[in-house]
Amino acid sequence: xxxxxxxxxxxxxxxxxxxxxxxxxxxxxxxxxxxxxxxxxxxxxxxxxxxxxxxxxxxxxxxxxxxxxxxxxx
Amino acid sequence: xxxxxxxxxxxxxxxxxxxxxxxxxxxxxxxxxxxxxxxxxxxxxxxxxxxxxxxxxxxxxxxxxxxxxxxxxxxxxxxxxxxxxxxxxxxxxxxxxxxxxxxxxxxxxxxxxxxxxxxxxxxxxxxxxxxxxxxxxxxxxxxxxxxxxxxxxxxxxxxxxxxxxxxxxxxxxxxxxxxxxxxxxxxxxxxxxxxxxxxxxxxxxxxxxxxxxxxxxxxxxxxxxxxxxxxxxxxxxxxxxxxxxxxxxxxxxxxxxxxxxxxxxxxxxxxxxxxxxxxxxxxxxxxxxxxxxxxxxxxxxxxxxxxxxxxxxxxxxxxxxxxxxxxxxxxxxxxxxxxxxxxxxxxxxxxxxxxxxxxxxxxxxxxxxxxxxxxxxxxxxxxxxxxxxxx
Numbered sequence: 001x002x003x004x005x006x007x008x009x010x011x012x013x014x015x016x017x018x019x020x021x022x023x024x025x026x027x028x029x030x031x032x033x034x035x036x037x038x039x040x041x042x043x044x045x046x047x048x049x050x051x052x053x054x055x056x057x058x059x060x061x062x063x064x065x066x067x068x069x070x071x072x073x074x
Numbered sequence: 075x076x077x078x079x080x081x082x083x084x085x086x087x088x089x090x091x092x093x094x095x096x097x098x099x100x101x102x103x104x105x106x107x108x109x110x111x112x113x114x115x116x117x118x119x120x121x122x123x124x125x126x127x128x129x130x131x132x133x134x135x136x137x138x139x140x141x142x143x144x145x146x147x148x149x150x151x152x153x154x155x156x157x158x159x160x161x162x163x164x165x166x167x168x169x170x171x172x173x174x175x176x177x178x179x180x181x182x183x184x185x186x187x188x189x190x191x192x193x194x195x196x197x198x199x200x201x202x203x204x205x206x207x208x209x210x211x212x213x214x215x216x217x218x219x220x221x222x223x224x225x226x227x228x229x230x231x232x233x234x235x236x237x238x239x240x241x242x243x244x245x246x247x248x249x250x251x252x253x254x255x256x257x258x259x260x261x262x263x264x265x266x267x268x269x270x271x272x273x274x275x276x277x278x279x280x281x282x283x284x285x286x287x288x289x290x291x292x293x294x295x296x297x298x299x300x301x302x303x304x305x306x307x308x309x310x311x312x313x314x315x316x317x318x319x320x321x322x323x324x325x326x327x328x329x330x331x332x333x334x335x336x337x338x339x340x341x342x343x344x345x346x347x348x349x350x351x352x353x354x355x356x357x358x359x360x361x362x363x364x365x366x367x368x369x370x371x372x373x374x375x376x377x378x379x380x381x382x383x384x385x386x387x388x389x390x391x392x393x394x395x396x397x398x399x400x401x402x403x404x405x406x407x408x409x410x411x412x413x414x415x416x417x418x419x420x421x422x423x424x425x426x427x428x429x430x431x432x433x434x435x436x437x438x439x440x441x442x443x444x445x446x447x448x449x450x451x452x453x454x455x456x457x458x459x460x461x462x463x464x465x
Contacts, residue, residue, distance in 0.1 A: 023220030029263045032319040037349045037357065040268055040315060040327070045120040045139040045153070046424060046458055053126065053456060057430070059367050059391050060333035060341035062252070062272035063311035 112190040112217045114149040117142050118464045128428065128454020130162040137460075147188070153181040164450060165390075168438045169286060169298075177202045183211070190217040194228075204237040204283075209250070221260075228254040238283045246279030264319040269312070276307045287388040289377035296444055299380055301387045303372070309335035315345070324350045333367075339392065341367035347401075354410075359403035359424070369394040375436050376445040390450065393435040399428040409463075419463045426456040 025033075032038065041047035051064050119140045126133040135156040143149030155178070162172040183196030192215040200207040213228035230252045238244035257269045281303035291297040313331035320326060326348050333341040347361040370392040372385035405422035412418065430452050437450040 023222045025222060025260050025263055027221070030260070032264050033260060033266055035319065035323070035325075037323070037325045037351055038266065038317050038319055040317060043120065043422065043460070043462065045122045045137045046422070046460060048139075048153075048155075049122065049124050049137060049458065050426070050456075053426075054365075057391065057397070057428075058341065058365055059335075059339045059370070060311065060331070060343065060365075061309060062274050062333070063254070063270040063313040063331055 112187070112192070112221060114143050114145075114147075114185055114187050114192065115141055115151070116464060117145070117149075118462055120460055120462045122458060122460035125457040126454060127456075129164065129430070129452040130167065132160045133157050143185070147186060149185040149187075151181075151183050151185075153179075155179040155181075164437065164439060164452075165285065170284075175202065190221075191215065204239045206235040206237070208233055213254070223260070224256075224258040226254075226256040226258075228252070228256075230254075234278070236279050236283060241283075244283060246283075248276055248278035248280060250274065250276045266317050268315045268317075270314075271312045272310070274307075274309045274311075277305060280305065280307055281387060282389065285387075285389060287374070287377055287386050289380050289382065290444075292379065296376075297380055301389070302385050303387055304337065304385050307335060307337055309333065309339075313343075324348065337392070338371040339367055339369070341365065355407045357403075357405045357407075359401065359405075361401035361403075361426075363399045363401070364396070365398075366396040367394065369434060373434075375434050388435075390432060390435040394433040395431060395435065396433075397428055397430045399426050401426040415465050417464045419461065422458070422460050422462065424456075424458040428454040428456070430454070 036042060054064070055061050120138070122137040122139075124133075124135060124137060135158050137153065137155040139151065139153045141149060141151040157175075157177040159175040159177065160172070161175070166172055177200065179198065179200040181196060181198040183194060186193045194211070194213045194215070196211045198207075198209045198211070209230055209232035211228060211230035213226055215224060215226040217224050230250075232248075232250040232252075234248040234250070236244075236246040236248060252272060252274045254270065254272045256271075259267045259269070261267055281301045283300075285301050286298040287301055288296050288298050311331060311333040313329060315327060315329035317325055317327045327346070329343075329345040331341075331343040333339070333343075342365070344364045345361065346363075347359065350358045350360075352358060370387065372383065373387050373389070373392040374382075375388060375393070377386060401424065403422065403424040405420050407418060407420045409416055409419040432450045435450050436445075436447040438447055440448045442448065
């Protein structure tokens, strides 16, 4: 377990070192992406409840979380 | 009295046991990793009423989610969720008698923003008469490449106590670790992609203490014995989702998830959704979801004799089955000019209908030759009503 965490943290730090890459979608071009209708889970309480329904009734689990929009528009 | 307790136990098989074990997943999906690159979540409160009705099971209750931050570095959220369960499911009918059950779940989480990084720490507790669960979650979210990319890594550790209502001395444990990596990527001015990977390992008492399997007793009849599951389970799931902004201000989404575990369950999930705003106040949602899975290696609806193998189970969630669901939603935004401390508010209604069809789990209530009863199927309705306020 500590090894997994260390690897993941190292990966994140390495990626951070690449942050000088020129973004191909400029901040002023992200109006559509910032629109609330583009959210993967606009209502967190509702999304959590539906995930609960799925997990209770199905054998599969995991990877259904939403990491948000990620457009940094605000 | 004992029979009633056994029934409850069986129902617990499908509901309780899973409810508890799912607590950690609820946390990750619902309140833990809803992060946007370098931006703390909005201050908002949601009061939700939920209702599930299907397969002889009714579950209703509230969910209250409140989030408040200093709009700079910290944001704290708390969630209270309750289930009131009334069950006469097929498990209960065929192995016990109907029962009622209460479950409460409480979560608290704090997010801390530093530069383009968000650190999140949370804890969730779930409490039932025969299942207790505590899960602690930690995640880091980092925006990269001019905020085109957000990478989130999460870890949670859970510990459950499995009890048995008709056996006061019965107590077993489950330990669970979850590792999650999420990547959110802007692809074009109108298209965004999300990729999630999650590994889950569990160790301990993983089967339901109430449920039994059935077997051929060799004299033309059927015998039963308690299920026996492996003591460990490791699963991997990877999912990708896309959201595209249409030319006339509407959004269409698509998603796929692949799941596999060392119990030999493989599952595929496909999702489509469409959101259409109308005028200033209304949003309409339409969604479709398809799910299919293979059965666990130790699952059988009817075993040939007692103790047929090392592990054996007859949980319909471990059988081979598919389900379809459609979803409809409408929301109305009001107080958009603010009122008192409220900046805006929204009222929402959501409805989902599910069709479940099992390929090797049989409906014993229908009678017929043992082992050749009709395959089980049922439908379910899910209703959500909620009010959201921003402040």
